[in-house]
Amino acid sequence: MAKFVIEGGHTLAGEITPQGAKNEALQIISAVLLTPSEVIIGNIPNIRDVNKLIEILEDFGVKVKDLGNKTKSFIANDINLDYLDSETFKEKAASLRGSIMLLGPLLARFGKGKMPKPGGDKIGRRRVDTHFQGFQEMGAQFSFEPKESFFSITADKLYGVDIHLEEASVTGTANIIMAAVLAEGRTTIYNAACEPYLQQLCRMLNSMGAKIEGIKSNYLIINGVKNLGGCEHRMLPDMIEIGSFIGLAAMTQSEIRIKDVSWENLGVIPRTFQKLGIRLIKDGDDMIVPKQDSYQIESFIDGSIMTIADAPWPGLTPDLLSIILVVSTQAKGSVLIHQKMFESRLFFVDKLIDMGAQVILCDPHRATVIGLDRMQALRATNMASPDIRAGVALLIAALSANGVSSISNIDQIDRGYEDIDKRLQAIGAKISRVEE
Structure with a gap:
């Protein structure tokens, strides 16, 4: 069995191409x-x-x-x-x-x-x-x-x-x-x-x-x-990978160009990240996520807290809610994440709480995130990947955290992400695969 060892707190830069879906x-x-x-x-x-x-x-x-x-x-x-x-x-x-x-x-x-x-x-x-x-x-x-x-x-x-x-x-x-x-x-x-x-x-x-x-x-x-x-x-590029790379850029305060994203097939994904205050630039069929020192979560017109929920297409895919939740931990403002389709997918938030995130798990389907606005970086810790999407969300959290983290059970991540460690290394991530 292998694990990832991640040295967080580094800014990334460059371009990355999403795998097939x-x-x-x-x-x-x-x-x-x-x-x-x-x-x-x-x-x-x-x-x-x-x-x-x-x-x-x-x-x-x-x-x-x-x-x-x-x-x-x-x-x-x-x-x-x-x-x-x-x-x-x-x-x-x-x-x-x-x-x-x-x-x-x-x-x-x-x-x-x-x-x-x-x-x-x-x-x-x-x-x-x-x-x-x-x-x-x-x-x-x-x-x-x-x-x-x-x-x-x-x-x-x-x-x-x-x-x-x-x-x-x-x-x-x-x-x-x-x-x-x-x-x-x-x-x-x-x-x-x-x-x-x-x-x-x-x-x-x-x-x-x-x-x-x-x-x-x-x-x-x-x-x-x-x-x-x-x-x-x-095959189309993988929209979940594209969303993961948007979240990675935001959390690590990096500028990343995501190649050949097939904009017309992304639906509400770009707008959902923009609700968190993340800027996205369309350059042909590429997406540029510019470096941002901070990003602020929008609120509804009446001033109530933003809610982001999954739904059947053309709604937001549930596979991205783990990423959105992690990205929200360093935003300015608060958001309610509502995972409607699966009742166990939010249980990874205890790992984020251990890292210093302010997250309230309301029930198996809902979590409230109080953004830290980068006033306090996440802390490095040792974790295990519970599933594909939560595993990558924790990987993004670790890349933004201060110190060295480890993630075990990375077979789960390998099920859905091709050579993720090598591809992230190519844009400056300090990540290595270590046999346990």
Whole structure:
């Protein structure tokens, strides 16, 4: 096991390029199972969760070829479905929550799929009901084997149907879309998630021959086709990384240029950081975060405390609330952070309190931050990363703190951030990876 050792209090400078989007990768790489033809995907992030998914696909028999420049070729023309019943599949799929994205393609093309209870971050309840309810409405049969903790889904044929999702689940919507593109007839999905990553999935599937209408909206119309062909697809930059780098620049009083951010796909993210008083400059498709000695949180028109909450797209992604909370600790003013979707994601604030931050955890979903306005720097401490996003938030806090901090359990961070220590070193961060 490794840990990060961070010497905080240093100003950073330079440019950094965000990796390909993790949340998009798990969807579109799973979609290669929908066709026996070659699919070429570019801008693939070299991170643990994505590499695990590709490894599972190779175990199924998918031919994967590295084309260089973060681009890979996938050919799924000889799939071994017996792998679904293997102990290896059970072990690998259980350790990767994103493996649930394989169900829709497997069901659509081969008529069956199996999945152990998915793993991933321990951030509270994350229901998978939406996935299976959609499959069942299209004619699939669902079963659960309690002893083996396996979900199974089978169908002789899938049929188009009108589906109204109980929640705008991103992964649930993606799975149902991938099942519906090969179903017989017309499927409509109401209350569909519409994040840029889902838009990307729909565009990729259409380039393969699918017929999906309503992209960018919460109402999708999918006319099933008999088969899909190959395509080439390039992934978006990771919006969570972009938000992390904005927070890093603000906390360390640094000027950082973030390259190729795809501004049109960032939604409310830039405006949310601006509510904290952070300046952002658009330069082509780059984002410059200028050096600021201080930044002041806005208040509402009536003078009441600013509230920042997550919401389905086009609202703020919940993956950035940990970053925003950390950045708020050194702002001038106060803010209420409301994490609506997950009840365990704010529990990392005890580490920030140990570092000297003024944070009141109101309940599992809400925390009030009283900004220190840099009157008192955070103190270095030893920490453990509880999940991907909180881990990077603590890393940002450590880089701004006085003294030397350590963060253990960094496998969690490696799941979502590619070579984060090396990339931060390149802009002046004092961080090293040490084997424990």
